[in-house]
Amino acid sequence: MxxxxxxxxxxxxxxxxxxHRIPQxxxxxxxxxxxxxxxxxxxxxFFRDGKAMDTFGPGRHTITTENIPLLTGVVSTxxxxxxxxxxxxxxxxNKKTFTDMKWGTKEPIxxxxxxxxxxxxxxxxxxxxKVEQSHLFLNKIVGTEGKFSTDExxxxxxxxxxxxxxxxxxxxxxxxxxLAQYYDEIGTLAKSRLGDDFGKYGIQxxxxxxxxxxxxxxxxxxxxxxxxxxxxxxxxxxxxFKTATAMGDAAASEGGGGAAGAGVGMGAGLGMGxxxxxxxxxxxxxxxxxxxxxxxxxxxxxxxxxxxxGKFCPECGKPLGVTCSKCGNVVPPGTNFCPECGTKTGGGxxxxxxxxxxxxxxKFCPECGxxxx
Numbered sequence: 001m002x003x004x005x006x007x008x009x010x011x012x013x014x015x016x017x018x019x020h021r022i023p024q025x026x027x028x029x030x031x032x033x034x035x036x037x038x039x040x041x042x043x044x045x046f047f048r049d050g051k052a053m054d055t056f057g058p059g060r061h062t063i064t065t066e067n068i069p070l071l072t073g074v075v076s077t078x079x080x081x082x083x084x085x086x087x088x089x090x091x092x093x094n095k096k097t098f099t100d101m102k103w104g105t106k107e108p109i110x111x112x113x114x115x116x117x118x119x120x121x122x123x124x125x126x127x128x129x130k131v132e133q134s135h136l137f138l139n140k141i142v143g144t145e146g147k148f149s150t151d152e153x154x155x156x157x158x159x160x161x162x163x164x165x166x167x168x169x170x171x172x173x174x175x176x177x178x179l180a181q182y183y184d185e186i187g188t189l190a191k192s193r194l195g196d197d198f199g200k201y202g203i204q205x206x207x208x209x210x211x212x213x214x215x216x217x218x219x220x221x222x223x224x225x226x227x228x229x230x231x232x233x234x235x236x237x238x239x240x241f242k243t244a245t246a247m248g249d250a251a252a253s254e255g256g257g258g259a260a261g262a263g264v265g266m267g268a269g270l271g272m273g274x275x276x277x278x279x280x281x282x283x284x285x286x287x288x289x290x291x292x293x294x295x296x297x298x299x300x301x302x303x304x305x306x307x308x309x310g311k312f313c314p315e316c317g318k319p320l321g322v323t324c325s326k327c328g329n330v331v332p333p334g335t336n337f338c339p340e341c342g343t344k345t346g347g348g349x350x351x352x353x354x355x356x357x358x359x360x361x362x363k364f365c366p367e368c369g370x371x372x373x
Contacts, residue, residue, distance in 0.1 A: 008044075009037035010092040018131060019138065019148040020092045027087045036061040041096040043134040048088040052135065091142075093134040097206050098150050101127050103161045108216070114174045116219065121176065123165060123213040125187070128206040129157070129198065136202030160197045161208075164190055169213070176215055183210045301332070319350035 008030070010020045022028060027048075038044045038056050046053040104124035113119045131137045142148045168189055173182050191208040198205045214220070297306040302318035309330055313320055321330045324338040331338050338344075349372075351358050356367035364371055 006031070007035045007037065008090055010042075011039070012094055014149070016098065016150040017147055018094050018098070018150060018153070019142045019145070020094075021145070021147060022090045022092070024147065027089050029087050030063060032063055032086075034063045036063060036090070038092075041094060043093045043095060045091045045093070045134060045138065046088055047091065048086070053088065055134065091138055093131055093138065095131050095134070097128050097130045099128040099207075101129065101150060101154055101157070103127060103158045105162055109162070109166050109169065111169055111176070113176055115177065116175070116215075119176060119215050119219060121169070121213055121215055123162075123210065125209045125211040127157075127161070127208045130204050130206055131202060132199070132204040133202035138202075140201050157198070157203075160194060161190070164193050164197070168193070176213070179213050183213075186210050186213075319352060321350055323350070323356065 008022060010022060012020070036044055036056055037060050038058050040058045042058065044056040044061075046056075102124070103126070105122050108120035108122050111119050111121045141153065165186075168186055172186055172189065173179060187208050187210045190210070191205055194208065195205050297308060299305070300307055300313040300315060300318065300320060302313060303316040305313070305315050307313055307315060307320070309320070312318065321332045323329070324331050324341060324343055326343040327338060327341040329338055329340040336344060349358055350356065351365035351368060351370055352372065353370035354365060354368045356365055358365050358372055
């Protein structure tokens with residue numbers, strides 16, 4: 001025997017139940033004259049033999065053939081009297097707004113970034129929804145389940161959100177560096193487009209929020225490095241500062257044998273700093289390749305060593321040649337003409353003191369008076 005229900009009502013104690021069926025399995029025996037209590041945020045729908053008989057809105061309702069006209073032919077032909085029983089099912093639909101529902105990406109969204117090429121993005125946020133059309137929601141989503149909660153529909157709604165979000169990202173932004181300023185715009189566009197998708201199932205999307213859209217951790221590290229480089233400003237000034245800091249740290253260190261160790265540390269710090277400066281300078285100036293060219297060398301007539309051009313040999317101090325009076329080029333001793341401009345030099349030799357051109361038969365330099373050997 002089924003219990004004859006006199007008062008039919010439902011209150012959600014869990015806070016996340018959307019639909020509740022009475023009874024939760026099979027059908028129940030109701031009597032004409034029973035009371036149906038429907039809260040402000042509820043709808044109650046009567047079903048018999050798989051068909052919706054009537055819908056009750058908020059308030060207290062008495063089951064009679066007057067307020068459920070479709071029951072008239074079913075009940076009155078079988079029973080007589082006010083308390084005639086009939087078997088049916090009642091679905092209570094909770095129409096409150098369910099807030100703080102979460103959405104997020106299970107798998108990264110592939111995004112074509114104009115500055116970083118292809119980037120994998122993860123996104124998450126929150127949304128709120130409510131049942132707008134009870135019949136539509138009950139028929140398309142719930143079916144005949146005894147109860148239906150937000151946990152059971154959240155995954156389905158997340159799928160719709162992620163599919164729309166992937167399209168919106170490609171249409172709205174060009175690089176993830178602009179993401180922060182587009183969160184509100186993305187949220188507004190997503191709510192507009194998802195409204196139709198949710199509406200097909202009798203659901204209203206009340207609010208939609210984007211809380212974060214982030215690239216993978218390794219990409220975030222590269223972005224941090226790029227920001228740090230931008231904060232440095234002038235790279236040459238930064239390298240000078242680092243060199244000076246290294247020298248100061250080396251001088252203050254006592255781990256290398258007192259003053260001697262400090263001197264070695266200072267030299268190492270200075271050398272490393274200069275090496276870094278040269279390497280960075282070459283990289284920035286020539287795309288990462290050195291543009292240096294080997295300096296020309298000349299043979300010293302006195303010691304025979306290859307040395308850099310100049311008036312005097314850096315090894316023995318002897319003159320390397322005479323200075324051309326026209327172009328200033330150093331001309332090897334005994335040369336009659338300057339190899340650069342062709343000016344006649346007289347074939348003399350350079351003064352051992354000032355390096356001026358001294359005629360071959362002169363005993364004293366005409367410039368400084370130094371006696372010539």
